[in-house]
Amino acid sequence: MGLLVDGVWHDEWYDTSSTGGRFVRSQSQFRDFVTPGGEPAEGRTRGFKAEPGRYHLYVSWACPWAHRTLIFRKLKKLEDVVTVSVVHHYMGANGWTFLQEDGATGDHLYGSDYLYQIYTRADPHYSGRVTVPVLWDRKTETIVNNESSEIIRMLNEAFDEWGDASVDFYPKELRAEIDAINTVVYDNVNNGVYRAGFATTQEAYEEAVTQLFATLDELEKRLSRQRYLVGNRLTEADWRLFTTLVRFDPVYVGHFKCNIRRIADYPNLSNYLRDLFQVPGVAGTVNMQHIKAHYYGSHKTINPTGIIPLGPEADYSKPHDRGRFG
Numbered sequence: 001m002g003l004l005v006d007g008v009w010h011d012e013w014y015d016t017s018s019t020g021g022r023f024v025r026s027q028s029q030f031r032d033f034v035t036p037g038g039e040p041a042e043g044r045t046r047g048f049k050a051e052p053g054r055y056h057l058y059v060s061w062a063c064p065w066a067h068r069t070l071i072f073r074k075l076k077k078l079e080d081v082v083t084v085s086v087v088h089h090y091m092g093a094n095g096w097t098f099l100q101e102d103g104a105t106g107d108h109l110y111g112s113d114y115l116y117q118i119y120t121r122a123d124p125h126y127s128g129r130v131t132v133p134v135l136w137d138r139k140t141e142t143i144v145n146n147e148s149s150e151i152i153r154m155l156n157e158a159f160d161e162w163g164d165a166s167v168d169f170y171p172k173e174l175r176a177e178i179d180a181i182n183t184v185v186y187d188n189v190n191n192g193v194y195r196a197g198f199a200t201t202q203e204a205y206e207e208a209v210t211q212l213f214a215t216l217d218e219l220e221k222r223l224s225r226q227r228y229l230v231g232n233r234l235t236e237a238d239w240r241l242f243t244t245l246v247r248f249d250p251v252y253v254g255h256f257k258c259n260i261r262r263i264a265d266y267p268n269l270s271n272y273l274r275d276l277f278q279v280p281g282v283a284g285t286v287n288m289q290h291i292k293a294h295y296y297g298s299h300k301t302i303n304p305t306g307i308i309p310l311g312p313e314a315d316y317s318k319p320h321d322r323g324r325f326g
């Protein structure tokens with residue numbers, strides 16, 4: 001685990017000394033957009049035109065943020081349009097690596113050893129964290145965007161000439177409601193599990209874990225009334241929650257100490273999780289071996305032995321009751 005400072009790699013764990021033990025996530029720095037016409041997005045100067053075969057995703061099967069992009073690529077039928085390289089699940093002194101083992105593919109474009117080399121290829125003076133996912137442009141050889149919430153928006157609408165235009169996870173009439181629930185889920189759940197797990201003081205941990213479970217309790221109630229987070233339509237908001245829920249019992253309960261309740265203890269959330277898992281194509285984006293090996297193996301300050309627990313037995317392909325909403 002580390003970061004780049006002016007293009008030079010430094011092996012450093014997150015610094016929580018100035019924030020009272022709180023983990024504060026840094027902002028993603030590459031924020032341009034691929035659009036159908038290639039014009040720059042509002043407020044941006046660089047434009048990127050959607051073209052088949054031009055863009056490449058760097059992902060980890062383990063990472064919940066990268067997982068969002070893999071789900072959108074699959075469900076929008078963009079597998080032949082946007083190509084993918086998968087990093088190794090172990091993130092050690094050199095950060096994410098391209099070691100070709102256990103289903104990691106290596107770097108298809110440049111044969112790099114480490115993901116940070118992709119960042120320095122885009123900007124030799126880059127300072128900041130080296131995260132997945134990364135959306136890379138083959139043509140101008142740069143990073144278009146490394147923020148998952150924006151990459152999924154591009155996959156949802158920029159490539160419709162080649163993908164499945166009938167699928168829309170961010171419909172115009174529901175955007176305000178989707179944005180509102182996304183904010184709550186991001187702060188308290190998606191990032192909440194990390195705020196609990198990476199906290200280095202009791203106070204910071206308790207703050208995060210209390211907010212996390214208060215929000216899960218609310219979501220449980222919401223899902224007792226409707227099939228999905230936004231009424232009865234499957235949207236981006238559901239996929240953003242899904243990638244955290246699917247990791248919750250196998251990893252976050254133990255490794256990140258999010259153990260007040262399990263998802264299995266919430267009838268609606270656990271049925272909802274199975275409902276989403278069973279959407280055709282989604283199960284194939286869930287790689288539990290990479291997920292468990294990454295978290296338990298890479299975070300030595302949290303789990304020094306690197307031992308990976310064998311349980312729990314979580315079978316998301318069991319029947320669910322969400323059909324009751326029609």
Ligand SMILES: N[C@@H](CCC(=O)N[C@@H](CS)C(=O)NCC(=O)O)C(=O)O
Pocket residue numbers: 001002028062063064065066095129130131132133146147148149
């Ligand atoms: N806001 C980013 C967060 C991405 C992120 O933090 N990815 C993690 C993996 S789950 C990572 O690569 N961490 C490496 C690091 O922080 O050094 C997004 O949503 O794309």
